[in-house]
Amino acid sequence: MGNAHFSRERIRTGVLLVFLWMLGLISLSCAASLSASRQKLQVQKHLNRLNKPAVKTIKSPDGDLIDCIHISHQPAFDHPFLKDHKIQMRPNYHPEGLFDEDKISDTEKPKQRSNPITQLWHMNGKCPQGTIPIRRTKEEDVLRASSVKRYGKKKLRAIPQPRSVDPDLINQSGHQHAIAYVEGDKYYGAKATINVWEPKIQQPNEFSLSQLWILGGSFGEDLNSIEAGWQVSPDLYGDNNTRLFTYWTSDAYQATGCYNLLCSGFIQINSEIAMGASISPVSAYRNSQYDISILVWKDPKEGHWWMQFGNDYVLGYWPSFLFSYLADSASMIEWGGEVVNSEPDGHHTSTQMGSGHFPEEGFGKSSYFRNIRVVDDSNNLKAPKELGTFTEQSNCYDVQTGSNGDWGHYFYYGGPGKNPNCP
């Protein structure tokens, strides 16, 4: 009797437990599907913000969709401060001494210089006048990011700090650099011709880039930076192609700024070059070499920072109000490569920087920056006074400067990453 009662109690408790367990499961799956649909909605909203209605769309051979967007509908004008901004269709001033150093003599001239470097999507069409080309962001692009909010933004602490107070910090962040730099003056721009390669990336969350940095302020919370160059970033673009990119921030990569046109800020005026689009062709080891010229300078009249690609393409400008320190001038310029090492426990990634070959190998094998210039306070392009160099682990990626008549100030940089001396 007692036993029967006891077991009935047990059954009742069991039923209750099963019921509670099912209830738990249902609410869990409800919560999961709710948060999944909330994320989907958030992604859609973000895509609608980024992808403006196109006048025309060009399908690039690499799978990109290039939207031709009316110039006054570009993302920059979502910025509250730019609501009444009148687009400047040309800079007031161009730095002096721009073209003479581009006359290259024959000795070390890259063999394919007559072949202009272009963007892959040019094979399939052009954007009409009055529009600008923008690489369309796809749902999967945003889903690869750690969060919708972080899409198109660099991870924190990505800046090479040649004279860091805490060297351990540099190594911890996993970012590795091989750069040349100038500091100790006021700078109003920088220029370089950058050899273009397609470095191998070991892990999809790593990247390899070659760029210049225009820096203002100290390396604190309010660091200002304008950056431009080429990058391979599977995370950002979903493939291993070499792409033209820009970046800006006015608070050390925290809340402000982004890659390319992935937030409002940069105002593009050029209808031929798309930020984030693939560059083609790229250099091959012991074979044809290709390079791109990038010039960033501050217009002395309006104070905006302009960018030029090659000799022909003025891409547009970062309005002065985006910045604090850079609203006046830059305090440091850096040129060089950066990779992310995500290997744990002191192991090194085999992600390549530059060509994946060390500076010692020289032209045709190692990647270079040549005709390095800075813009001074009289709007003149000048050779840098003293080029410093910096690398965290020269056994993994290294840098070597030099100068001669044709290339002016130059350096070779990069390396293979993991190798017997960099385990």
Ligand SMILES: *[C@@H]1O[C@H](CO)[C@@H](O)[C@H](O)[C@H]1NC(C)=O
């Ligand atoms: C990118 O390259 C890596 C190896 O370097 C390869 O494993 C990966 O599949 C490539 N990704 C794409 C999208 O081609």
Ligand SMILES: *[C@@H]1O[C@H](CO)[C@@H](O)[C@H](O)[C@H]1NC(C)=O
């Ligand atoms: C970074 O770590 C490596 C290996 O532990 C070390 O050899 C190198 O000196 C470090 N670099 C800096 C700048 O601290």
